[in-house]
Amino acid sequence: MPIPPRFRVCDLCEAMCGLEFQFAEDGRLAQIRGDAQDPFSRGHICPKGNALLDLEADPDRLRRPLRRRGADWEEIGWDEAFALAGERLGTVQQAHGADALAIYLGNPNVHHFGSAAYLPPLLRAARTRNLFSASSVDQWPHQLVAFLMYGHQFLVPIPDLDRTDFFLVLGANPVASNGSLLTAGGIARRLEALRRRGGKLVVIDPRRTETARVADEHHFIRPGADAWLLIGLLNELVRIGPPRLDRYGDRLRGLDDALAALAGFGLEEIHARAGISPEVVQRLAREFRAAPRACAYGRVGLSTQKFGSLCQWLLQLINLVAGRLDAEGGALPNEPAIPVTGPGTAAGHHGKWRSRVRGLPEFAGELPVAVLAEEIATPGPGQVRALLTVAGNPVLSTPDGRALECALGSLDFMVSVDIYLNETTRHADLILPPASALTQHHYDLIFSAFAVRRLARWNRPVLPLADGELGDWEILQKLGQALAAASGRPWQPLPPPEVLIPALVARGGSGVGKEELAGAKHGLDLGPLRPSLLGRLQTESGFIECAPPLLLEDLRRLAREAPAAPAGVELRLIGRRHVRSNNSWMHNAPRLTRGAPRHQLLMHPADLAARGLASEEEVEIRAADRRIVTTVQASDDVMPGVVCLPHGFGHARPGVRLRVASKVAGASYNDLTDPAALDVPSGNAALSGLAVEVRRAAAPGLAD
Numbered sequence: 266m267p268i269p270p271r272f273r274v275c276d277l278c279e280a281m282c283g284l285e286f287q288f289a290e291d292g293r294l295a296q297i298r299g300d301a302q303d304p305f306s307r308g309h310i311c312p313k314g315n316a317l318l319d320l321e322a323d324p325d326r327l328r329r330p331l332r333r334r335g336a337d338w339e340e341i342g343w344d345e346a347f348a349l350a351g352e353r354l355g356t357v358q359q360a361h362g363a364d365a366l367a368i369y370l371g372n373p374n375v376h377h378f379g380s381a382a383y384l385p386p387l388l389r390a391a392r393t394r395n396l397f398s399a400s401s402v403d404q405w406p407h408q409l410v411a412f413l414m415y416g417h418q419f420l421v422p423i424p425d426l427d428r429t430d431f432f433l434v435l436g437a438n439p440v441a442s443n444g445s446l447l448t449a450g451g452i453a454r455r456l457e458a459l460r461r462r463g464g465k466l467v468v469i470d471p472r473r474t475e476t477a478r479v480a481d482e483h484h485f486i487r488p489g490a491d492a493w494l495l496i497g498l499l500n501e502l503v504r505i506g507p508p509r510l511d512r513y514g515d516r517l518r519g520l521d522d523a524l525a526a527l528a529g530f531g532l533e534e535i536h537a538r539a540g541i542s543p544e545v546v547q548r549l550a551r552e553f554r555a556a557p558r559a560c561a562y563g564r565v566g567l568s569t570q571k572f573g574s575l576c577q578w579l580l581q582l583i584n585l586v587a588g589r590l591d592a593e594g595g596a597l598p599n600e601p602a603i604p605v606t607g608p609g610t611a612a613g614h615h616g617k618w619r620s621r622v623r624g625l626p627e628f629a630g631e632l633p634v635a636v637l638a639e640e641i642a643t644p645g646p647g648q649v650r651a652l653l654t655v656a657g658n659p660v661l662s663t664p665d666g667r668a669l670e671c672a673l674g675s676l677d678f679m680v681s682v683d684i685y686l687n688e689t690t691r692h693a694d695l696i697l698p699p700a701s702a703l704t705q706h707h708y709d710l711i712f713s714a715f716a717v718r719r720l721a722r723w724n725r726p727v728l729p730l731a732d733g734e735l736g737d738w739e740i741l742q743k744l745g746q747a748l749a750a751a752s753g754r755p756w757q758p759l760p761p762p763e764v765l766i767p768a769l770v771a772r773g774g775s776g777v778g779k780e781e782l783a784g785a786k787h788g789l790d791l792g793p794l795r796p797s798l799l800g801r802l803q804t805e806s807g808f809i810e811c812a813p814p815l816l817l818e819d820l821r822r823l824a825r826e827a828p829a830a831p832a833g834v835e836l837r838l839i840g841r842r843h844v845r846s847n848n849s850w851m852h853n854a855p856r857l858t859r860g861a862p863r864h865q866l867l868m869h870p871a872d873l874a875a876r877g878l879a880s881e882e883e884v885e886i887r888a889a890d891r892r893i894v895t896t897v898q899a900s901d902d903v904m905p906g907v908v909c910l911p912h913g914f915g916h917a918r919p920g921v922r923l924r925v926a927s928k929v930a931g932a933s934y935n936d937l938t939d940p941a942a943l944d945v946p947s948g949n950a951a952l953s954g955l956a957v958e959v960r961r962a963a964a965p966g967l968a969d
Contacts, residue, residue, distance in 0.1 A: 280443035282306035306450025319854035327698035355751025367395035371657020379738035387745035406573035416803030418613035422596035431556035436566020448716035485904035489954030495579035501550030509588030519812030558594020633948035700734035706762035722788035864931025
């Protein structure tokens with residue numbers, strides 16, 4: 266008898282697209298299509314959604330716990346694995362203090378309810394201040410600015426994409442990323458709809474990205490110069506007319522101080538720094554102000570540079586001064602059915618403690634991951650001697666991956682919760698692989714809060730849990746229990762996801778009941794974004810803080826910054842994303858890796874010619890004393906003076922079990938990056954705009 270299709274959201278990226286799973290008569294998963302009845306994504310599916318078939322069938326995927334035996338691995342039982350983890354991690358903490366254990370959380374954790382909801386008790390049981398995550402190579406500037414201005418790290422205004430008339434995009438490529446801190450399933454269709462209704466899409470980026478190709482306008486900008494352009498736009502908005510502040514009443518503090526601090530930056534200097542003419546800056550400011558509904562948005566390219574927090578602050582001020590903050594068609598915070606802001610949530614804090622070696626401040630309870638390698642490698646009291654990684658590959662995804670790789674080999678004990686033996690987990694003593702996410706109950710706890718509409722969806726399992734497998738939530742609970750037992754502390758487990766999900770929705774006050782939630786197999790659309798920011802402010806003053814001292818100080822750092830060398834004198838390296846890539850993983854999926862290679866360094870033909878290089882040659886990229894070798898490809902999609910390399914490659918390392926990766930190994934961007942290069946206010950890694958040299962490779966293969 267035919268098995269009816271089942272429905273579930275895709276959890277591989279932020280877009281939250283609904284999927285339809287079809288089965289063969291023997292129960293085998295046979296096909297995945299976009300769910301045409303999903304009210305949010307409306308049938309959209311990208312190549313990653315189909316690649317779930319590869320992920321489910323991947324013979325390299327781990328299914329049982331692995332324990333290291335010298336250079337070899339052996340499968341062990343779950344009870345033995347948790348006992349070993351608790352004993353060894355507990356021994357390290359008892360001998361050297363709680364902070365001798367570090368924890369690194371990778372990006373997939375925020376995509377899984379079983380991680381996002383069940384990690385906090387584990388972290389409390391671990392009692393360590395050495396907590397790190399992928400957020401500090403990605404989005405800390407967003408979170409810090411939200412905390413400083415609005416009082417909560419997740420009170421982030423989201424572009425009201427479906428209703429805006431003028432969408433200004435900087436350092437973001439949503440057509441390739443499917444949206445980032447901008448959850449919008451089928452975003453390419455949404456951008457088309459913007460243009461069909463007479464709206465305008467303008468992209469500012471050092472590369473002509475997939476999004477730039479469908480835009481009304483694209484302007485090249487020198488890497489790392491976005492703050493200069495944003496200052497110019499803001500000053501022009503003020504020059505054109507008084508700020509539109511009626512909707513904010515008396516709830517603003519420090520706006521005059523902020524605007525006064527910015528007033529001294531002239532358009533000619535902005536042109537020299539950013540490479541965008543005063544006439545273009547003036548016109549864009551006029552058009553932004555004149556549009557009935559407008560929104561300015563910036564993402565990874567802005568956050569991963571030396572002035573990432575300044576950029577995110579300036580974007581907020583542009584939307585505010587134009588009267589587009591917390592306004593329909595502008596930028597508004599979502600009101601998710603399970604709240605991530607408000608009473609009982611983690612608003613954040615800054616500088617309550619600092620890293621041991623470099624003295625960098627924590628943010629929201631985490632330290633910048635740029636200090637992880639030095640905290641392991643530097644002897645002395647408080648040295649990190651044990652590491653727990655959960656769904657992350659920091660050897661490829663964090664600054665100076667080679668240094669971290671060396672440091673991992675010196676640990677007393679390492680545990681990894683992961684489904685692969687990858688570049689990071691190969692250094693572990695114990696690997697705990699979670700069962701397929703498709704066997705677990707799921708709710709998009711985080712990305713529902715960043716969506717362009719208000720949504721609710723309880724995703725039921727579509728595949729059975731195999732004997733001997735545990736879900737991620739079970740693994741985290743048992744690890745927390747083992748750590749608590751090792752320290753003699755009590756442990757209070759959470760209920761399973763099928764109990765916790767409807768309880769959290771009921772507590773959120775959205776009015777969605779358990780029966781309605783459970784019965785909506787395609788999800789619930791609760792309506793468009795609504796103005797709510799003023800009623801949700803969590804600043805101590807109760808005001809929108811327009812001039813945070815931390816950011817005013819960084820503005821002075823920007824003013825002291827020496828001008829970049831002219832194009833042609835040096836090259837600046839930027840990253841890129843592709844719809845068929847998923848950070849540092851999924852390169853083991855044939856459906857994603859087929860076709861032309863995508864790991865090459867993109868370089869403008871004029872820059873190639875100036876160095877006597879030819880397209881498809883192997884080249885060496887140097888940054889200070891770091892170097893890698895890869896293939897170069899001529900492209901006029903990058904502006905002269907800019908080279909572009911994707912993140913997440915570099916899989917050709919010994920001990921890694923990846924069947925397909927050798928075809929697309931490429932080189933790791935983070936074998937070049939400098940852990941000392943940071944956005945100062947937040948501590949986010951400044952991976953973009955790195956000064957590099959490119960020359961012909963001395964010999965084929967990866968550099969040592």
